[in-house]
Amino acid sequence: MSDVLLEVRNLETFYGPIMAIRGVSLEVRKGRVVTVLGANGAGKTTLLKTISGIMDPEKGKILFEGKDIQGWEPHRVVQAGIVHVPEGREVFPLLTVEENLALGAYTRSDRAEIARDRDLVFNYFPILAERRYQEAGTLSGGQQQMLAIGRGLMLRPEIMLLDEPSLGLSPLLTQEIFAILKRLNKDEGVTMMLVEQNAAVALELADDGYVMELGRIVMSGTADRLASSEDIQSFYLGHDTEGARGERRWKRKKTWR
Amino acid sequence: MEVLQLLISGLANGCVYGLIALGFVLIYKATEAVNFAQGDFMMLGAFVTLGLVNPEYMGIPFWLALPLVFVIMGVLGYLLDLVVLRAVFGQSQVAVIIVTIALGFVIRFAVGEIWGHEPQSLRSPLALGDVRVGDLVLGLADVAVIIVTVIMTILLWQFFQRTKMGLAMQAASQNQMAAYYMGIPVKRIQGMVWALAGIVAAVAGILYASKGALDPSAGFIGIKAFAAAVIGGFGSLPGALLGGLIVGVIEPFAARYLPPGWSQIAPYALLIAVLLFRPHGLFAQVRAKKV
Numbered sequence: 373m374s375d376v377l378l379e380v381r382n383l384e385t386f387y388g389p390i391m392a393i394r395g396v397s398l399e400v401r402k403g404r405v406v407t408v409l410g411a412n413g414a415g416k417t418t419l420l421k422t423i424s425g426i427m428d429p430e431k432g433k434i435l436f437e438g439k440d441i442q443g444w445e446p447h448r449v450v451q452a453g454i455v456h457v458p459e460g461r462e463v464f465p466l467l468t469v470e471e472n473l474a475l476g477a478y479t480r481s482d483r484a485e486i487a488r489d490r491d492l493v494f495n496y497f498p499i500l501a502e503r504r505y506q507e508a509g510t511l512s513g514g515q516q517q518m519l520a521i522g523r524g525l526m527l528r529p530e531i532m533l534l535d536e537p538s539l540g541l542s543p544l545l546t547q548e549i550f551a552i553l554k555r556l557n558k559d560e561g562v563t564m565m566l567v568e569q570n571a572a573v574a575l576e577l578a579d580d581g582y583v584m585e586l587g588r589i590v591m592s593g594t595a596d597r598l599a600s601s602e603d604i605q606s607f608y609l610g611h612d613t614e615g616a617r618g619e620r621r622w623k624r625k626k627t628w629r
Numbered sequence: 630m631e632v633l634q635l636l637i638s639g640l641a642n643g644c645v646y647g648l649i650a651l652g653f654v655l656i657y658k659a660t661e662a663v664n665f666a667q668g669d670f671m672m673l674g675a676f677v678t679l680g681l682v683n684p685e686y687m688g689i690p691f692w693l694a695l696p697l698v699f700v701i702m703g704v705l706g707y708l709l710d711l712v713v714l715r716a717v718f719g720q721s722q723v724a725v726i727i728v729t730i731a732l733g734f735v736i737r738f739a740v741g742e743i744w745g746h747e748p749q750s751l752r753s754p755l756a757l758g759d760v761r762v763g764d765l766v767l768g769l770a771d772v773a774v775i776i777v778t779v780i781m782t783i784l785l786w787q788f789f790q791r792t793k794m795g796l797a798m799q800a801a802s803q804n805q806m807a808a809y810y811m812g813i814p815v816k817r818i819q820g821m822v823w824a825l826a827g828i829v830a831a832v833a834g835i836l837y838a839s840k841g842a843l844d845p846s847a848g849f850i851g852i853k854a855f856a857a858a859v860i861g862g863f864g865s866l867p868g869a870l871l872g873g874l875i876v877g878v879i880e881p882f883a884a885r886y887l888p889p890g891w892s893q894i895a896p897y898a899l900l901i902a903v904l905l906f907r908p909h910g911l912f913a914q915v916r917a918k919k920v
């Protein structure tokens with residue numbers, strides 16, 4: 373398809389002898405939100421790190437706008453338009469909110485445009501405008517998450533890789549942040565690849581989804597279809613109706629393969 | 630009056646310690662390596678200047694030679710990172726420490742071979758001699774050293790606050806992983822930090838050589854500067870400078886008012902006291918990440 377922005381083919385990534393990604397293939401089309409669901413340790417973070425060039429895969433291809441970007445240095449991947457909003461925010465704690473945002477635009481040099489984008493970020497996250505001269509380390513967890521997303525936006529990315537933005541946040545804050553992500557996608561057309569354990573909020577935002585287990589994609593489809601699937605309902609949405617979770621999980625896994 | 634005299638000469642020494650300590654901390658913050666050759670860097674910077682400026686060598690006018698010195702020391706710092714330290718990248722901290730200690734030996738040897746081991750004095754415009762104000766003898770060089778250090782501090786501060794490179798250096802030292810995520814070429818930035826440490830060492834060396842004679846063992850004051858950096862809190866740039874000033878001021882006062890010998894151990898006694906009672910240093914910047 374011509375509007376595929378990011379495509380991953382048969383990716384395999386290792387930590388030493390440990391195979392964390394075991395042949396993952398997926399695609400993200402322009403303007404869409406694609407979610408990758410999976411429990412802790414499924415390999416979601418590793419997948420994103422491999423795409424953004426922090427880790428090198430052993431095998432497979434990463435195609436971005438048709439170019440094979442596998443093996444590129446992280447800063448080249450960023451320059452190509454892929455921004456990674458990491459798990460656990462990872463802000464620069466002793467720098468101010470404004471300086472953090474300025475660093476998001478590190479690879480750009482168009483001053484006027486950068487200022488415009490900063491206003492855009494402040495428009496979406498008014499609390500950041502209020503706290504602009506405050507050190508990022510003194511912000512609350514939710515505010516740091518907003519800053520991490522805002523900092524990523526400053527790059528004016530073609531695609532944002534979001535690693536568990538809901539992690540450690542209250543349901544209310546999670547709702548707030550996901551509502552903003554939705555507006556960013558609808559109004560600004562930002563393409564997103566969203567990695568989550570929180571399937572409920574992720575599927576509500578996403579157009580398409582994949583389910584990852586132990587380094588493999590075990591299921592894929594539109595978000596609506598996934599949300600109504602029985603497996604997702606029982607394992608990720610907590611609508612556990614029959615039997616012990618572990619037992620059911622074991623049986624179901626067989627049907628996935 | 631005597632107190633003022635001691636204070637000024639102490640502050641001037643402290644400026645040199647502080648600038649060397651700054652070099653330690655710059656490199657430590659950016660790369661988590663401790664460059665034990667920082668004192669020898671200082672000595673090398675002084676000798677490079679001497680070699681360019683003094684009439685018995687090249688005799689270039691001081692103000693023309695100065696930018697050359699900065700370029701030479703900057704490039705040297707950058708290349709050191711590129712060639713020597715990348716080679717031990719990923720090895721244990723001990724490997725890095727040994728490499729930098731060895732580097733100090735190499736620098737001392739090379740300087741001795743090129744410029745000899747005899748004490749020499751730099752033709753520095755800051756070497757101004759003494760003035761007598763009433764019964765007070767003021768070393769003008771000491772005053773000049775303090776002024777230059779203040780200017781250098783302001784310039785560095787501006788560099789870190791106002792320039793993109795300075796901001797990127799701060800970012801890479803606060804959260805290296807996040808710096809990668811922002812598209813900052815972290816390795817190159819670290820090389821630039823080594824270059825900056827080379828330039829700061831050159832300034833420290835010129836100041837040192839403006840105050841007295843210079844020989845290849847001058848770099849050993851790096852040990853005191855290291856103590857100063859620890860006293861200030863190893864992760865803080867202002868702390869390094871302040872630590873240097875404290876060590877510098879303690880020495881002449883201990884020499885004057887305490888029994889003989891105490892002035893030599895005073896900085897280290899303070900170091901131990903600080904480590905016992907404020908293990909992160911007097912001016913540490915510690916702020917835990919919120920989750």
Ligand SMILES: Nc1ncnc2c1ncn2[C@@H]1O[C@H](COP(=O)(O)OP(=O)(O)O)[C@@H](O)[C@H]1O
Nearest residue numbers: 387390392410411412413414415416417418419
């Ligand atoms: N630094 C590491 N060294 C070794 N193994 C790791 C490391 N990081 C993650 N792993 C392993 O790789 C697998 C995938 O981890 P990760 O990508 O972090 O999963 P997720 O983000 O889905 O929770 C896990 O089995 C984890 O134990």
Ligand SMILES: [Mg+2]
Nearest residue numbers: 416417418459
């Ligand atoms: Mg993860």
